[in-house]
Amino acid sequence: MSSASFSAPVFNSIAAILVNSFDVAPASIAPKVPLSELGLDSLALMEFVFAVEDAFHLRLPEDKLDPREAGITLERLCEAIEAQIRCDVAPSMAAPA
C-alpha cells in the first residue's frame, strides 16, 4: 500500500467502526472493497457514514462523497476524510492570529 493516499490510522478507525458497530467481519474489510460489498443496506450505510463523521468530527459533503454511489471504496472514503480534515484545518493555518 505504498501508493496509498491515506494514512493507516484513518483506515483503522473506520474499520473499527465497521467491526464494532455494524458487525462486519474483519476479514472482509480492505481498502479496495466497495462500500456496497460490506453487506450493509443503504440505510445502514448512511448510519455508518454518520458514525464516521462523528468519529472524525467532520462532515463529508454529499457532492464529494455519496455513500450510495456505486463503486465507492473504503480507500475512497479514507481519502475524502483526509481531504476534509485538510479543508477544515486550512483556513486557520492561512490566517494565523
Next chain:
Amino acid sequence: MSSGAAHSLLAASFRHAAAEPVRVTGLGCVTPIGHTVASFDDALFNGRSAVRAQTLAIAGFDPVELAVASCDFDSAGVRSSSRLPLDRGTAMALSAARDAAAQAGLRTGAVDPERLGIFWGSGLAGAGTFDDTTRALYGEQRRMRPTTVLTVMPNAAVAELALQFGAQGAALAYACACASSAVAIGEAMRAIRGGWIDVAIVGGHEAMLTPGVMASWHAMRVTAPPPPGAPERACRPFSGDRAGFALGEGAAALVLESQAHAEARGAQPAPFVLAGYATNCDGTHITNPDTAGQVRAMRAALRDAGIEASDIGHINAHGTATSAGDAAEAASIREVFGNAVPVSATKAIHGHVLGGGGAIELIATLRALARETLPPIANLQTPDAAFDLDFVRGEAREARGIRYALSNSFAFGGTNAVLIAGRVAGD
C-alpha cells in the same frame, strides 16, 4: 338468525376454544429482578426488591430522588438483524424473545412463517431514544440519525422480532399504557384460537428511564419517593402507607402455540395454557380506575376460560401502590372473588414496567403455577384496613394443586386486560 341460534353458535365457539387450549411453550425475560427464569424466581418467591434510589438531575431544576428499578443490561451487546441501532427497549425485547423461542425449540422450519405472528405491547415504545436524541439535538447540536424514526416508532420492536424470527403472519404493536403487553398476549391467544395463526411470539417491553420520561412521570405525582436508607421499600402495594410506584424497565416474552401445532412438531412444553382473556375500557376517566369496569373485565375473562371464580387459586394484582389504583382494584377483586383467593402483587420488586408489566406479571403468574407457590407482596406489613382480601404477606405461600391463576393489568386511558393461566390436567 334468531338470538338463540346466535347464542348457541357462540357457545359452540367457546367449546371449541376449550378443546383447543393455547399452550405456553416458552418464556424469556429481561427484568430488574433477573434475566433468567431461575434468577427471576429467586427474587419473586423471596420478595426481594430491585428498586433503588436514583437522582434525576436536569440543568435548571432542583435534583429529585426517584425510586427506580433498572435492568443490568447492555443493549450494545444485542445486534439487530439489519445491523441498525436498536432502542434499549427493542434490544431487551429481542433478548427476551430469543430466550423464549429457544426454550420453545422454535428452530428454523419448526413453524410455517405465514402461521407465525408477533403480538407485542409497549406504552411509550421509543420514548427513551427520542428523549436522548432530541436532548442531543437541542443541547449539543448533534444530528438526528438516519434511523431515528425506525428506532422510536411504536412497532420498532415488532418489526425487529418479525425480522429476527422470519414471521410472516400478523405482526402487531399494541399501545394501551400499562395494559399493552397483557392485551398483546390476549389478542394473540384469540388469533391462535381463531385459527389465523399457529404460533405467536408475544410480550412487551418498556425502557423509559431517561431524564425527560422520568420527569414526566414525576410530574404526575404517582411515583413513590425512596425512603431514606431503604429505597427498596418505596413501592408498597395495598399497604396503608402506600405512596405510589417505582419506575421500572424490562421486557418479557412468551411463545404461545396451539395444542395441535405443539403436538405435531413434537414439542414437549411445560404443562401451562393461557386459558382466558378479556379486555374492555372503563370509559369513565383517563386516570381514575373504575371498579365496575374492572369487575366486568375479570368476569368476562372467567367466562372466556369457561371457569368459575372459585376455580381461581391465585390473583396477581395490578397493584400499582397508588392510593386510587389499589383501592379500586381491592374493591373489584372483593366483588368478584370475595376474600377467599390469595392476592399477590409484584411491582414492589420489579417496579412498574408500564407496557411490559403485563407480560412480566404473567410470567410471575405462570411461575407461581409451576412452583405451586404464591409470591409474597414485598413491603406489605400492614394492609390498608379498608381492604378485605387475603394478601400473601411475609413469605411465599404453598398452593398445592393450584389449577388457575389470574393476572390483572389496568391502564391509564381506562383499558383493562385480564389474563387467566392454567395448568393442563393430566400433564
